[in-house]
Amino acid sequence: MPANTLPSNDSALGATADQGMVPGPAVTPAFSPLYQQIKALILQSLQSGEWKPSTAIPSEQELAGRYRVSQGTVRKAIDELAAENLVVRRQGKGTFVATHAERHTQYRFLRLVPEGGEQAHEGPAERRIIDCKRTRATADVARALSLRAGDAVLQVRRVLSFAGTPTILEDLWLPGGPFKGLTAERLNSYNGAMYALFETEFGVRMVRAEEKIKAVLPDAEQRGLLQTGAQTPLLSVERTAFTYNDLPMELRRGLYLTDTHYYRNALN
Amino acid sequence: MPANTLPSNDSALGATADQGMVPGPAVTPAFSPLYQQIKALILQSLQSGEWKPSTAIPSEQELAGRYRVSQGTVRKAIDELAAENLVVRRQGKGTFVATHAERHTQYRFLRLVPEGGEQAHEGPAERRIIDCKRTRATADVARALSLRAGDAVLQVRRVLSFAGTPTILEDLWLPGGPFKGLTAERLNSYNGAMYALFETEFGVRMVRAEEKIKAVLPDAEQRGLLQTGAQTPLLSVERTAFTYNDLPMELRRGLYLTDTHYYRNALN
DNA sequence: CAGTGGTCTAGACCACTGG
DNA sequence: CAGTGGTCTAGACCACTGC
Numbered sequence: 001m002p003a004n005t006l007p008s009n010d011s012a013l014g015a016t017a018d019q020g021m022v023p024g025p026a027v028t029p030a031f032s033p034l035y036q037q038i039k040a041l042i043l044q045s046l047q048s049g050e051w052k053p054s055t056a057i058p059s060e061q062e063l064a065g066r067y068r069v070s071q072g073t074v075r076k077a078i079d080e081l082a083a084e085n086l087v088v089r090r091q092g093k094g095t096f097v098a099t100h101a102e103r104h105t106q107y108r109f110l111r112l113v114p115e116g117g118e119q120a121h122e123g124p125a126e127r128r129i130i131d132c133k134r135t136r137a138t139a140d141v142a143r144a145l146s147l148r149a150g151d152a153v154l155q156v157r158r159v160l161s162f163a164g165t166p167t168i169l170e171d172l173w174l175p176g177g178p179f180k181g182l183t184a185e186r187l188n189s190y191n192g193a194m195y196a197l198f199e200t201e202f203g204v205r206m207v208r209a210e211e212k213i214k215a216v217l218p219d220a221e222q223r224g225l226l227q228t229g230a231q232t233p234l235l236s237v238e239r240t241a242f243t244y245n246d247l248p249m250e251l252r253r254g255l256y257l258t259d260t261h262y263y264r265n266a267l268n
Numbered sequence: 269m270p271a272n273t274l275p276s277n278d279s280a281l282g283a284t285a286d287q288g289m290v291p292g293p294a295v296t297p298a299f300s301p302l303y304q305q306i307k308a309l310i311l312q313s314l315q316s317g318e319w320k321p322s323t324a325i326p327s328e329q330e331l332a333g334r335y336r337v338s339q340g341t342v343r344k345a346i347d348e349l350a351a352e353n354l355v356v357r358r359q360g361k362g363t364f365v366a367t368h369a370e371r372h373t374q375y376r377f378l379r380l381v382p383e384g385g386e387q388a389h390e391g392p393a394e395r396r397i398i399d400c401k402r403t404r405a406t407a408d409v410a411r412a413l414s415l416r417a418g419d420a421v422l423q424v425r426r427v428l429s430f431a432g433t434p435t436i437l438e439d440l441w442l443p444g445g446p447f448k449g450l451t452a453e454r455l456n457s458y459n460g461a462m463y464a465l466f467e468t469e470f471g472v473r474m475v476r477a478e479e480k481i482k483a484v485l486p487d488a489e490q491r492g493l494l495q496t497g498a499q500t501p502l503l504s505v506e507r508t509a510f511t512y513n514d515l516p517m518e519l520r521r522g523l524y525l526t527d528t529h530y531y532r533n534a535l536n
Numbered sequence: 537c538a539g540t541g542g543t544c545t546a547g548a549c550c551a552c553t554g555g
Numbered sequence: 556c557a558g559t560g561g562t563c564t565a566g567a568c569c570a571c572t573g574c
Contacts, residue, residue: 299550327539327540328540329539329540343541346541357540357541357542358541359541359542360539360540361539361540361541362539362540363540
């Protein structure tokens with residue numbers, strides 16, 4: 001649909017580089033490429049929930065028409081979104097909103113893989129929720145989640161096992177607002193990755209994450225939950241996960257047993 | 269411009285998708301996009317040393333002419349090479365062969381950063397070579413470097429210190445052939461990152477790497493070199509670094525002290 | 537100023553998917 | 556078969572660099 005018919009503008013957007021054959025002011029205030037502006041618009045539609053995870057977004061042609069730009073420009077915008085894993089292109093079918101709910105992308109953020117088998121893991125065999133309670137954010141949790149100390153947060157503790165052996169002990173904190181109504185029962189009954197549940201039940205899609213890794217020795221409680229000894233060093237993995245707009249939505253502190261697994265990383 | 273006048277071929281390359289207006293056989297044997305073929309050609313020139321690190325490669329226009337292809341196609345090829353950090357684009361100047369010798373990309377593969385300061389590290393304050401000797405590849409080293417057990421390898425051991433505190437203990441193995449002539453003196457006298465030395469002195473450019481991370485406790489010798497106690501767990505980081513063509517050229521086993529530093533990783 | 541990479545367009549055709 | 560993303564082209568103009 002025609003977005004507008006404003007003069008001095010060669011597309012439906014403002015503040016472009018003023019290319020094309022329409023004459024206009026040449027000041028170029030804080031130049032931003034057209035495709036970046038289109039990307040921002042698509043991003044808005046994504047985070048507003050206008051297009052749901054795993055559904056197709058409009059075709060490149062349609063978006064080009066809607067934004068009154070060429071298909072190539074829309075294409076470049078979508079290229080970047082695809083590179084950031086926000087969207088998945090499928091030739092002949094369309095472009096789809098990325099999701100954590102599919103087999104292939106289910107444990108996208110989990111880098112722990114079994115030592116021997118060089119194939120990708122298929123996810124933990126067992127996920128046991130130890131605890132799930134409402135609390136108040138401590139100073140460090142608040143800082144990580146961009147909250148204020150004392151704000152309501154949900155805290156979850158769980159143990160992941162591979163082939164019957166407890167391997168990962170995780171504590172995670174979620175902002176109370178967006179995750180109102182999350183309970184241990186709901187976590188237990190859900191049959192899939194946690195981030196998939198966040199998507200479908202709470203409309204929160206994790207887009208990227210940062211991890212800080214250290215080596216630590218477990219305390220008595222941690223040893224008990226992981227059924228390991230005092231002399232077994234563990235990987236401490238502190239993850240902050242973000243939704244759209246770099247908004248932190250989860251703090252996760254994991255302890256990984258690395259006698260039969262290792263944390264895999266690719267450096268480019 | 270007319271791409272060419274050759275029969276059944278719309279560019280200087282063979283086996284294209286046969287686009288354009290030249291009629292040709294429609295069998296399409298193992299279709300590969302033109303830009304991928306151009307990318308492969310540029311890659312060849314890079315690994316053959318035709319264009320040296322930190323020098324400019326020919327302009328897009330010139331490459332387009334050379335390969336008898338449009339600039340857009342060359343552009344897409346270079347885009348991918350830039351995304352893989354093999355090449356760096358600089359608007360108004362040209363496209364340059366990437367290098368480890370510059371400040372910005374010097375410690376590209378080092379993920380250990382200081383705990384407090386959120387700024388990027390500036391590299392280790394001190395690099396001390398403990399040992400540098402020729403040996404024979406053990407089975408695991410041979411496997412990692414695609415050699416045969418018993419082949420000549422160079423083994424280096426060193427300690428990196430930050431602000432006077434030993435923090436990283438590294439053992440690394442290099443294939444004897446490409447690194448003939450590497451000595452402790454040469455390593456010591458070189459004032460920069462090791463990968464920069466590999467580039468300038470041995471023509472070996474590390475392009476990507478994989479790391480396997482575990483938590484371990486140090487043995488007596490390691491404790492001595494890192495001046496730490498028996499109860500201090502360390503990050504064990506085993507890195508395999510590759511040149512062009514996914515050829516492994518270095519195996520590196522690092523022990524990282526993570527009381528004041530952490531291993532930072534970004535998940536996308 | 538010329539030369540480089542960066543953006544944008546318009547149109548053609550190819551490869552793939554599904555009805 | 557129509558519709559989608561994927562490739563390729565030709566040409567225009569913009570932003571940036573250095574002489």
